[in-house]
Amino acid sequence: MNWHYHRMTIAYTGALMLFSSNIGKKTVEPAYYIHPFPAHKTVAPFTIYLTFDDGPSAGSEIVNELVEKEALPVNVFLIGRNVCLTQRSRELFRKYRSNPLVEIGNHSFTHAERRYEKYYRRPLSVLADIDRSRDSLQLENGLVRLPGRNIFRVDSLSRDDHGNGSVAADTLAANGYQIFGWDLEWRCHPGKGIGLHTGEEMMELVNSLLSRKKTFHQGRLIILLHDKELLDENFRTELETFISLVKKSDNCRFGHLSDYIRDDQ
Numbered sequence: 001m002n003w004h005y006h007r008m009t010i011a012y013t014g015a016l017m018l019f020s021s022n023i024g025k026k027t028v029e030p031a032y033y034i035h036p037f038p039a040h041k042t043v044a045p046f047t048i049y050l051t052f053d054d055g056p057s058a059g060s061e062i063v064n065e066l067v068e069k070e071a072l073p074v075n076v077f078l079i080g081r082n083v084c085l086t087q088r089s090r091e092l093f094r095k096y097r098s099n100p101l102v103e104i105g106n107h108s109f110t111h112a113e114r115r116y117e118k119y120y121r122r123p124l125s126v127l128a129d130i131d132r133s134r135d136s137l138q139l140e141n142g143l144v145r146l147p148g149r150n151i152f153r154v155d156s157l158s159r160d161d162h163g164n165g166s167v168a169a170d171t172l173a174a175n176g177y178q179i180f181g182w183d184l185e186w187r188c189h190p191g192k193g194i195g196l197h198t199g200e201e202m203m204e205l206v207n208s209l210l211s212r213k214k215t216f217h218q219g220r221l222i223i224l225l226h227d228k229e230l231l232d233e234n235f236r237t238e239l240e241t242f243i244s245l246v247k248k249s250d251n252c253r254f255g256h257l258s259d260y261i262r263d264d265q
């Protein structure tokens with residue numbers, strides 16, 4: 001399994017680093033020695049990624065304000081056509097772009113016209129649609145979220161959902177894109193299997209999933225949100241509660257998806 005291979009690679013690299021770090025030192029600790037306070041423990045062991053889809057939209061201004069107020073790293077997955085649509089959406093895009101805490105990803109140009117089954121039947125058209133958004137927005141990081149599909153293709157890690165997007169995802173991965181799904185969707189209204197949660201309940205859920213290793217990639221948890229739902233004041237308050245709980249926590253921190261693989265555990 002790819003994941004095991006990845007873990008083995010990390011373990012092996014770690015072992016090499018342990019040996020090489022000892023070279024030339026007077027006291028050489030045996031390889032089995034475990035330091036009681038390893039340096040990397042200063043970093044919280046779990047990373048949470050807040051990802052906002054379908055922008056720019058009416059809620060994007062609030063996302064930007066929240067990010068600045070909380071010094072919060074987030075990822076936004078933008079729809080190319082939405083960016084190009086109006087003067088206002090282009091301005092929102094520029095604000096995202098000038099904010100280093102906001103990492104911009106590609107959510108296609110057309111959002112499949114919301115006809116997903118038909119869209120994913122033509123993988124090369126999907127590639128063209130993603131390329132179009134990349135070129136229109138001049139995106140360089142290769143981060144993609146597929147419209148209507150919770151699929152991962154990140155380095156050697158891969159997961160499909162129950163839809164028909166796997167061939168398109170493979171095509172995108174072969175063309176250098178990294179595709180991110182999500183572990184948990186948080187919406188302001190319940191439905192389609194998504195429950196209504198307060199900020200405190202979300203924190204409990206997040207801790208539970210991470211500690212039981214129920215996320216796609218161990219130690220990391222991706223939350224899917226939508227810009228426009230921040231227009232709901234109650235939802236925004238709950239999100240702010242959640243953010244403050246994460247900040248107070250010793251276990252968790254927020255991160256950018258570009259560090260998803262590199263992030264130390």
Ligand SMILES: [Zn+2]
Nearest residue numbers: 053054147148
């Ligand atoms: Zn979407």
